[in-house]
Amino acid sequence: MSVVQRRLGTGGWVALATLLLAFVGLLGIYGLNWLVFHPKLVTVFLQDPLFGRPQSADVIVVLAQDVERIRYAELLVERGFAPRTLSTLVDTACLRQRAVQALCATDVRNTVDEALTMRRILARERVGRVMIVTSRDHVVRAASIFTLVFFSTGIEMHVVATPFGDSPSVPSVREMKSFLPSLGGAVLGRFSPELYRWLMEYRHTPH
Numbered sequence: 331m332s333v334v335q336r337r338l339g340t341g342g343w344v345a346l347a348t349l350l351l352a353f354v355g356l357l358g359i360y361g362l363n364w365l366v367f368h369p370k371l372v373t374v375f376l377q378d379p380l381f382g383r384p385q386s387a388d389v390i391v392v393l394a395q396d397v398e399r400i401r402y403a404e405l406l407v408e409r410g411f412a413p414r415t416l417s418t419l420v421d422t423a424c425l426r427q428r429a430v431q432a433l434c435a436t437d438v439r440n441t442v443d444e445a446l447t448m449r450r451i452l453a454r455e456r457v458g459r460v461m462i463v464t465s466r467d468h469v470v471r472a473a474s475i476f477t478l479v480f481f482s483t484g485i486e487m488h489v490v491a492t493p494f495g496d497s498p499s500v501p502s503v504r505e506m507k508s509f510l511p512s513l514g515g516a517v518l519g520r521f522s523p524e525l526y527r528w529l530m531e532y533r534h535t536p537h
Contacts, residue, residue: 383490392416393444394419395419442516445480459487465492475512
């Protein structure tokens with residue numbers, strides 16, 4: 331046994347392996363984000379850029395109230411990819427009953443909230459195929475969250491990014507820092523929604 335092995339011990343090797351796996355995972359996430367912003371490299375091997383190919387759907391869901399996302403979703407409706415759009419900020423059943431958008435706010439706080447809310451709404455609306463529209467710098471994290479939340483629901487989900495424009499040329503630090511906590515929240519919200527709601531309420535309650 332070498333000196334290094336004796337010093338590390340079993341616990342040390344586990345900690346080191348965990349750190350290495352986390353580093354490799356974050357590097358992979360960064361690489362995927364980077365490829366989203368460099369489509370010419372991707373199209374050498376694939377026909378379309380990552381998250382750049384819309385698909386036919388029963389409805390298009392626009393994340394948050396972003397003007398660029400709304401315009402792109404409306405353009406996709408005009409092109410016949412889906413008959414209508416939905417916002418994550420409004421409960422459609424409530425809107426049909428009350429007809430006042432201000433009274434039907436979903437009060438979503440983050441992307442995990444949006445995914446959990448839309449899973450409930452789309453199941454109630456009996457939607458089979460949904461296309462999610464979000465910004466290019468947000469698409470990798472959003473796709474990961476929605477994939478986890480929609481797993482085994484029977485709803486076919488596809489995420490697309492808005493076209494290239496004024497988005498940053500490199501992945502934002504905020505998106506990278508939020509990735510793992512968001513995945514943890516998505517798993518918790520999917521399998522223990524009561525605990526997720528309690529944690530979010532505690533987090534947003536002044537102490």
